[in-house]
Structure formats: C-alpha cells, structure tokens
Amino acid sequence: MSKRDYYEVLGVARDAGADDLKKAYRRCAMKYHPDRNPGDAAAEASFKECKEAYEVLSDANKRRVYDQHGHAAFEHGMGGGGPGGAGYADMGDIFGDIFGNIFGGGGPAGRGPRRGADIGYVMELSLEEAVRGVEKEIEIPTLDECDTCSGSGSADGKVETCTTCGGRGQVRFQRGIFSMQQGCPHCGGRGQTISNPCGDCHGQGRVEETKTLSVKIPAGVDNGDRIRLAGEGEAGPAGSPPGDLYVDVRVREHDIFRRDGDDLHCDVPIRLGQAALGDTIRVPTLGGEVELRVPAETQTGKLFRLRDKGVQSVRSRRPGDLFCRVVVETPVNLTAEQRELLEKFDATFVGEGARKHSPRSSTFIDGVRGFWDRMTS
Structure with a gap:
C-alpha cells in the first residue's frame, strides 16, 4: 500500500512553518494516541503515521530531501549516503532511534538532537487506588518550550543556516588516511545559528518549568507497571519533537490484603469455639463484607477460596480470587469464670x-x- 503524502497526513500546506507543523502533530497525536484508543488498531496506525510524518517534516534536511524526492528518498536510499542525501538521513534515523531512546535524544556523532529527553516519574498508590483506578495530578520539573520565541531560540524569529557545516550539523576532516566527521563546533550540531538569541531561554528554545499533568491510572495496575504519556517529556531543542513521560507504578503495602498477581490473600482470626463448633463469619473484600461458612473442627491455616473477589486484571479484565486463611486465636485476658471453665x-x-x-x-x-x-x- 502506497504511503500518504506527509503534508496530507498532518493536514498542513506544503509551505507550513515549524509552529504549524507542531500544532498539527499535537492535534493528531491527541486524537489517535493508543492510550486514548485502547485496542483500536486503526488509531494506532494513524498515530504512527502522524509521528513518522512529523519526524521528517520537522527536520529541515529531511524535509528538503522529501520535497525533492518524496517517500522514495527514504525507502531506497537516494543521495548515495553523502551529506544532505537521503541515504545519509536514513543512517541518521537508524542511529537516532537507538541512541536517542537510550540517552534522551542525542544523535550520532554530533548530529543534532531529534527529540527531547524522556522523563521518569514514580507514582505511589494505595491498593484500593490500584485496584479501582484513579486519576491524579502530578508536578513534573522539566524543560518546556519557550513561549517567548516558540522554541526557535531566536528573539526575532530569524534562524540562519550554519556557514561552517552548511546546515548538516557535522563537519568532515582528514586524519591520516581516515576521513572522519564530528559535530560542528560552530553551531553545536544544530545546523543553524542565531544572531539574536531569545533573552528568556538564551537561544536554547527551552526553559526550566514545573508542569502539572493529570494522569489517568487504569484499574488493575500492579507494582512495576508503566504508563507512557507520549509527548509529555522534555521539549526538544530548536523546536524538535518532545520526549515521553513514563509513570512507574508502586503500590504500598496494605493493612489487610496481600496481592499476588490478580489474587488477594488475607488472614482471618477466629475464636477457639468457632473453630471447634463451626460458625458463619463475615470477612472483608474489596467490594465490602461477605459471609464465609467455617465448618466444625477447622484448624489454623485452613484456606478458603472466594472466587472473583480478587483484582480485575488490567489486561484480561478477568477478576482474580480472594484466599482467606483462618487463624485460631488463643484467648487472652480471661476472667476468673472463663479460666475455671477452660480448666x-x-x-x-x-x-x-x-x-x-x-x-x-x-x-x-x-x-x-x-x-x-x-x-x-
């Protein structure tokens, strides 16, 4: 199946500026993000298509190559792999995906950063919150796009192509028989220079801020689960795409229940007479108290299973079970009458x-x- 035109995917004109591209990408990402459309394969495909389109059109070099050759430039390695050619851009994509994801956006050998750094956040939940789901506001210290210059880093909006590297972000030099390349020392690998830097961000295009986000935690999460919020990480330099936010779930210990996967366990104390003669007792569950029939001659450690009274799985949506272990208590603080009867x-x-x-x-x-x-x- 042939790919759609990237401008058509984002719904922008071919002369759209960086701000228009960014707004279009955010609108598209919000609409099709998998977290907002769970289980919708079509929405996931549209999200990937939008992301691919923005990654190409937001990069000046890739956009120039795409405008000249279309999708074929990236599929067949046009340009022979030289600087500015599509083959070279393809290699940048490969290394950028590997190193950028690990180190938060750094590209290969001094190539300009493709995206902002990812951010990690640990969210502590009670067992009840983890089981039922919850929406919480969190505050994240991060690098956000500078509002004054809209992320360009320029006070007057003028950004010039670096004359040292020709906009490639890299310079090539000869060392003996080897030809090597490194990040451009003049522009820091960005491929662009700013003659009039923004006073608020000092030409970086980003400022330190504390961002408040509302995070929706689905019902049934457990220790170690991770929730990804695309585009909520650090803003990328020079208007490049932002990183992602990863929320790691930690569930606090509960006073009554112990969780094992989707099952719950609890100890239920009973009296000596209840254990010997049998009784109907009330035991706690996450949905309220229920009755449990304890047969006569029940011993300490006897395990009773209450089906579907555990945790509803966040993946299969099937509930686990509740296992109640009875513990026969030795009576204490006996009265004289009770002691005599017991003797x-x-x-x-x-x-x-x-x-x-x-x-x-x-x-x-x-x-x-x-x-x-x-x-x-």
Missing part, C-alpha cells in the same frame, strides 16, 4: 480417649517418642 474443659482431654480429639498433637507426640527411641537404642 474444666481442658481436664476432659486426658487419657487415651483424648487422642481422638487432638489427632495432630497425638501424631506429633508419637513421632517424638519414636525419635528418642531410635536415638537411645
């Missing part, structure tokens, strides 16, 4: 007849006797 009750557990009432204790005692018999024989 009478305990006195009934004597002789051989007591074995049938405490099978685990009897098995343990028999094991200990066998152990000492073997040790002394």
